[in-house]
Amino acid sequence: MTASKADEIEISVVGGKKNYGDFAALDDVSIDIPKGSLTALLGPSGSGKSTLLRSIAGLEQLDSGQVILGGQDVTWISPQRREIGFVFQHYAAFKHLSVRDNVAFGLKIRKRPKPEIKRKVDELLEIVGLAGFQNRFPAQLSGGQRQRMALARALAVDPQVLLLDEPFGALDAKVREDLRTWLRRLHDEVHVTTVLVTHDQEEALDVADRIAVLNKGKIEQVGTPEDLYDRPETDFVMSFLGQVSKLNGLLVRPHDIRVGRDPSMALAQATGTAESAGVTRAVVERVVHLGFEVKVELKNLATGEAFTAQITRGDSEALQLETGESVYVRATRIPKVAASGDLPGAQTMAAGQAS
Numbered sequence: 301m302t303a304s305k306a307d308e309i310e311i312s313v314v315g316g317k318k319n320y321g322d323f324a325a326l327d328d329v330s331i332d333i334p335k336g337s338l339t340a341l342l343g344p345s346g347s348g349k350s351t352l353l354r355s356i357a358g359l360e361q362l363d364s365g366q367v368i369l370g371g372q373d374v375t376w377i378s379p380q381r382r383e384i385g386f387v388f389q390h391y392a393a394f395k396h397l398s399v400r401d402n403v404a405f406g407l408k409i410r411k412r413p414k415p416e417i418k419r420k421v422d423e424l425l426e427i428v429g430l431a432g433f434q435n436r437f438p439a440q441l442s443g444g445q446r447q448r449m450a451l452a453r454a455l456a457v458d459p460q461v462l463l464l465d466e467p468f469g470a471l472d473a474k475v476r477e478d479l480r481t482w483l484r485r486l487h488d489e490v491h492v493t494t495v496l497v498t499h500d501q502e503e504a505l506d507v508a509d510r511i512a513v514l515n516k517g518k519i520e521q522v523g524t525p526e527d528l529y530d531r532p533e534t535d536f537v538m539s540f541l542g543q544v545s546k547l548n549g550l551l552v553r554p555h556d557i558r559v560g561r562d563p564s565m566a567l568a569q570a571t572g573t574a575e576s577a578g579v580t581r582a583v584v585e586r587v588v589h590l591g592f593e594v595k596v597e598l599k600n601l602a603t604g605e606a607f608t609a610q611i612t613r614g615d616s617e618a619l620q621l622e623t624g625e626s627v628y629v630r631a632t633r634i635p636k637v638a639a640s641g642d643l644p645g646a647q648t649m650a651a652g653q654a655s
């Protein structure tokens with residue numbers, strides 16, 4: 301690594317291994333996390349995400365390998381001295397302290413001057429949208445407000461990195477969606493290097509600028525959301541980062557399958573590309589309207605395999621597909637993934653929720 305490259309990297313894990321008995325929770329993991337980035341560690345339950353995050357925090361000790369923070373080897377340094385902020389799924393607030401005192405806690409134990417504490421806490425409460433709630437107690441906050449208080453508390457001591465372990469995992473879907481938009485904005489404002497553990501592919505795609513996909517204690521691929529969605533290197537990444545259909549033995553995205561009544565596929569907007577597959581006959585088994593998109597469940601007439609295409613409402617209205625009729629389908633784009641892989645089976649056509 302060159303000196304200039306090292307300057308841009310905030311966190312490195314080099315050859316990290318962690319076993320629990322015979323079980324390898326981290327199996328030779330190496331990753332570089334750029335300064336100022338928001339990186340998601342994404343993978344199914346048990347893939348090692350939390351173990352990796354906790355190793356970066358110093359809450360777990362690696363069996364071998366190194367953790368480098370800001371260019372300094374911290375492998376043997378205690379969590380308290382690593383300058384990290386950490387937020388868990390179930391945040392343990394001090395119940396007897398007000399919101400203001402919870403946020404001020406780290407600053408008080410560091411014996412910062414009172415005016416500085418007041419200024420900093422006011423600023424953070426404003427940023428996390430809790431300015432009017434400073435005198436409430438944790439029990440008087442909603443789950444989402446409590447997690448925002450946790451983030452303010454973690455940020456109060458100006459950590460070098462912010463580590464978030466499923467911080468919105470216990471909240472309902474709508475609140476989670478709001479909070480991840482909020483987290484993205486907060487990150488744009490604060491720019492602290494952030495690592496977020498999630499098993500929710502939509503959350504990772506929505507919020508992170510880089511995603512590392514973990515599977516069975518190994519990193520499968522690291523890249524931007526676009527890289528992983530459009531250029532997955534393995535079947536596992538392809539299946540975990542979105543919906544997939546299997547058409548003639550190839551994994552394709554359902555929205556990359558065109559459906560039409562004649563083999564020339566007159567209705568398809570996209571003409572065939574170098575990557576597109578040939579035309580296949582299929583029978584329509586079910587048409588499901590999902591608002592803007594329409595899901596067409598089909599059966600491949602040659603192989604008998606069931607698969608799904610996703611078409612627009614406009615195409616659906618023009619086609620007026622009927623159950624039982626036979627149609628022509630063609631994949632217009634086939635990502636170049638490994639020929640075979642370790643598929644998260646339950647993922648097929650079920651979005652990337654793993655646990």
Ligand SMILES: Nc1ncnc2c1ncn2[C@@H]1O[C@H](COP(=O)(O)OP(=O)(O)OP(=O)(O)O)[C@@H](O)[C@H]1O
Pocket residue numbers: 320325343344345346347348349350351352499655
């Ligand atoms: N203290 C421990 N003792 C024994 N096994 C452990 C311990 N902590 C974690 N494991 C195991 O290590 C593996 C990885 O755990 P980890 O919590 O890192 O996974 P994860 O990807 O974060 O999963 P989840 O999304 O379910 O939290 C799991 O199989 C888990 O059972």
